[in-house]
Amino acid sequence: MSTDAATTGSRTTRLLGLVVLVGVLALILLGFFGAPEDDEQRDAVRMIFVHVPSAFLTYTAFLTTAVGSVMWLWKRSRWWDIVAHSAAEMGVIFCGLTLFTGSVWGRPTWNTYWDWGDVRIVTNLILFLMMVGYLALRAAGGDENAVATRAAVVGLLAAVNLPIINRSVEWWANRTLHQKSSLTDGNLEDLTLFTLFVGVVVWALFFVWAMIHRFRIGWLEHQLSSIDLEAALVQRRAEATGESAEEANL
Amino acid sequence: MTGEMTPRAPRPLRARRAPWIGVVIALALAAAVVVLVLNLLEDSLYFYNADEAVEEREEIGSKRFTLQGAPIGCSIVEGFNGDEPVVAFSLSFGGAAIDVVHHGDPAELFQPDVPVVLDGAWVEETPFVEGFGGIANDGWHFSSDRMRVKHDNDYINDEEYDERLTLSDEGADSTGVVCEA
Numbered sequence: 001m002s003t004d005a006a007t008t009g010s011r012t013t014r015l016l017g018l019v020v021l022v023g024v025l026a027l028i029l030l031g032f033f034g035a036p037e038d039d040e041q042r043d044a045v046r047m048i049f050v051h052v053p054s055a056f057l058t059y060t061a062f063l064t065t066a067v068g069s070v071m072w073l074w075k076r077s078r079w080w081d082i083v084a085h086s087a088a089e090m091g092v093i094f095c096g097l098t099l100f101t102g103s104v105w106g107r108p109t110w111n112t113y114w115d116w117g118d119v120r121i122v123t124n125l126i127l128f129l130m131m132v133g134y135l136a137l138r139a140a141g142g143d144e145n146a147v148a149t150r151a152a153v154v155g156l157l158a159a160v161n162l163p164i165i166n167r168s169v170e171w172w173a174n175r176t177l178h179q180k181s182s183l184t185d186g187n188l189e190d191l192t193l194f195t196l197f198v199g200v201v202v203w204a205l206f207f208v209w210a211m212i213h214r215f216r217i218g219w220l221e222h223q224l225s226s227i228d229l230e231a232a233l234v235q236r237r238a239e240a241t242g243e244s245a246e247e248a249n250l
Numbered sequence: 251m252t253g254e255m256t257p258r259a260p261r262p263l264r265a266r267r268a269p270w271i272g273v274v275i276a277l278a279l280a281a282a283v284v285v286l287v288l289n290l291l292e293d294s295l296y297f298y299n300a301d302e303a304v305e306e307r308e309e310i311g312s313k314r315f316t317l318q319g320a321p322i323g324c325s326i327v328e329g330f331n332g333d334e335p336v337v338a339f340s341l342s343f344g345g346a347a348i349d350v351v352h353h354g355d356p357a358e359l360f361q362p363d364v365p366v367v368l369d370g371a372w373v374e375e376t377p378f379v380e381g382f383g384g385i386a387n388d389g390w391h392f393s394s395d396r397m398r399v400k401h402d403n404d405y406i407n408d409e410e411y412d413e414r415l416t417l418s419d420e421g422a423d424s425t426g427v428v429c430e431a
Contacts, residue, residue: 036407040359045405073273110398111357117296117316156276160283171287174318175296177367179403186403 023202053203061091066159069152301344323362340385370394
């Protein structure tokens with residue numbers, strides 16, 4: 001195996017990584033020095049440039065997991081199973097980041113880090129815990145196909161939560177602390193909106209970059225386990241016939 | 251080793267479940283979640299809006315509950331109850347006003363017209379905080395000890411914002427309740 005084949009990077013991913021780094025730098029500059037402060041929230045509003053893109057990518061990642069899960073259950077496609085697993089890992093990171101930034105943003109604006117009465121944040125926590133459970137199920141090991149099937153069912157059940165989270169601020173409009181959607185219903189200053197847009201694009205590019213690497217790791221792991229299985233079969237055949245493993249392999 | 255060495259009959263293989271069973275279970279669970287959400291939509295109550303809290307005052311009694319409404323600018327008075335800081339104000343929602351005494355420091359973003367969510371209980375007593383008139387002035391007040399600010403999704407930088415805030419303090423706020431001169 002050549003060195004190139006053993007790495008998960010390529011010219012495209014290295015270029016993509018560079019674009020993400022430049023994008024993050026641009027986001028920092030725009031977020032801190034470009035976008036104006038808000039009349040009510042003052043500087044605390046700048047948290048929106050991390051919080052909203054994180055939430056958006058949480059939905060994207062877990063939706064990808066759901067699609068991958070359906071494809072595994074339907075076609076038994078290992079490719080889709082690895083896509084689902086990779087997206088779930090990305091989703092847990094973004095969902096954790098959404099909860100953390102929301103909590104930090106909530107302290108100066110809502111006057112609390114957390115409120116158990118709020119539907120949006122509690123359903124988000126449920127989603128996070130369900131997907132941590134999904135990853136724990138994956139990590140528990142066992143027959144590869146059985147694990148993939150169980151994980152796919154959990155991934156689909158968790159996905160039921162996505163529309164509930166997304167629409168909660170509409171369905172419980174007068175019963176929730178969380179404001180309505182900033183992207184679709186909000187009234188934003190031009191530069192604030194532009195910076196938010198940059199944040200979503202940069203986060204999305206990071207998601208693609210990280211997904212490619214994670215998928216390739218998953219695919220290599222799968223190939224390795226197949227090679228190990230093949231080697232074990234050769235070994236058993238050799239033991240049965242009294243040949244050496246090398247002879248059996250010839 | 252003296253254990254039982256008689257060969258045992260192999261355990262029967264577990265019958266393989268049909269693949270559609272998993273799909274049916276998933277659909278049933280999804281349906282359960284939908285039913286749960288529909289019920290929660292009708293029955294869940296995080297806070298009472300000011301008009302509902304006034305309407306159901308007898309039913310609520312002295313129980314703790316959560317109240318939501320927008321503070322009326324001209325009514326806000328900050329003071330002390332002994333060593334404890336208090337803020338007295340009137341809030342409104344849906345055309346009803348409630349006098350509030352909040353024990354403790356107000357939230358950082360507490361300001362006129364920006365709705366607050368308060369935890370506390372009804373007290374059948376006119377609030378006594380020096381300088382506080384009370385717009386509801388109905389012999390009741392809401393005694394609160396936890397305040398959250400319910401900000402909206404407008405993120406704007408308006409040069410006239412501070413001017414509007416001053417106008418609100420003078421009684422021309424957007425709650426529809428105008429303070430007496």
